[in-house]
Amino acid sequence: MTYTIDAEIRYTQDMDESQIVGFREIEHTADWELEVWAPTLPALLEQAARGMYALAGIELNETTREMRKIELHFVDVESLLVSFLSKLLYFGETQEIGFDSFLLVMKDDKLKAVLYGASIAKQTKEIKAVTYHNLKVVQTTDGFRTRIVFDV
Numbered sequence: 001m002t003y004t005i006d007a008e009i010r011y012t013q014d015m016d017e018s019q020i021v022g023f024r025e026i027e028h029t030a031d032w033e034l035e036v037w038a039p040t041l042p043a044l045l046e047q048a049a050r051g052m053y054a055l056a057g058i059e060l061n062e063t064t065r066e067m068r069k070i071e072l073h074f075v076d077v078e079s080l081l082v083s084f085l086s087k088l089l090y091f092g093e094t095q096e097i098g099f100d101s102f103l104l105v106m107k108d109d110k111l112k113a114v115l116y117g118a119s120i121a122k123q124t125k126e127i128k129a130v131t132y133h134n135l136k137v138v139q140t141t142d143g144f145r146t147r148i149v150f151d152v
Contacts (some may be wrong), residue, residue, distance in 0.1 A: 020142065023051035032127070032150040039143035041077060042104035045084050045111075048148060049102065052085055055150065057124030058098045065116055066097055072111045077137045080111060081146065083128040088115075096120050127152055 021043055026033040034051045038044040070087055074080035091097050099117035106112075129151040137146045 005012065006137050018081070021047050023047050023054075025051075025055060026147060031131070031152055032132075034148045034150070035145070036148065037140075037143065037145040041080075041137075041144055042102075042106055042111075044137070044144045044146065045052075045081065045104055046102045048081060048085055049088055049099065049145070052088065052127065052130075052148075053098055054124065054134075057122070058092070058120055059122040060098050060100060061119040061121040063118050065118055068099075068115045068117075070111075070113045071108055072114065074111065074114070075109070078132065078135045081148065082130045082132060082135070082138065084111065084113070085148070089127060089130065091115075092120060125152065
């Protein structure tokens with residue numbers, strides 16, 4: 001039996017932009033673009049991960065849950081966002097695991113993350129890479145917002 005990450009996050013995906021957290025696909029000529037918003041930087045990272053998984057059509061097996069810990073050092077939030085999402089793509093490609101639960105803590109120039117997930121049962125589209133193309137994380141009155149372009 002499998003479950004779909006997309007189904008879990010459709011609630012945030014269908015919310016309008018005035019909501020606290022969410023993401024939505026933005027039409028892009030050649031690649032995929034995702035707009036993401038959240039009240040904190042860790043929440044922005046989580047929404048970006050959920051959005052990336054939704055774009056790829058990833059479904060996880062209802063198998064034994066797995067956990068991974070990562071620690072990322074960063075210079076700026078844009079490089080952190082690319083590194084974090086790239087690490088998730090790496091786990092998907094090399095270990096065939098996706099994540100649907102995130103515990104993210106940022107301090108100074110370091111992100112500590114505990115990721116929970118399961119093996120990938122299905123993926124309908126492939127994301128080759130997370131890009132820096134026009135990437136800028138902006139602080140708003142409601143939190144943070146960004147647009148991410150994925151190479152497909």
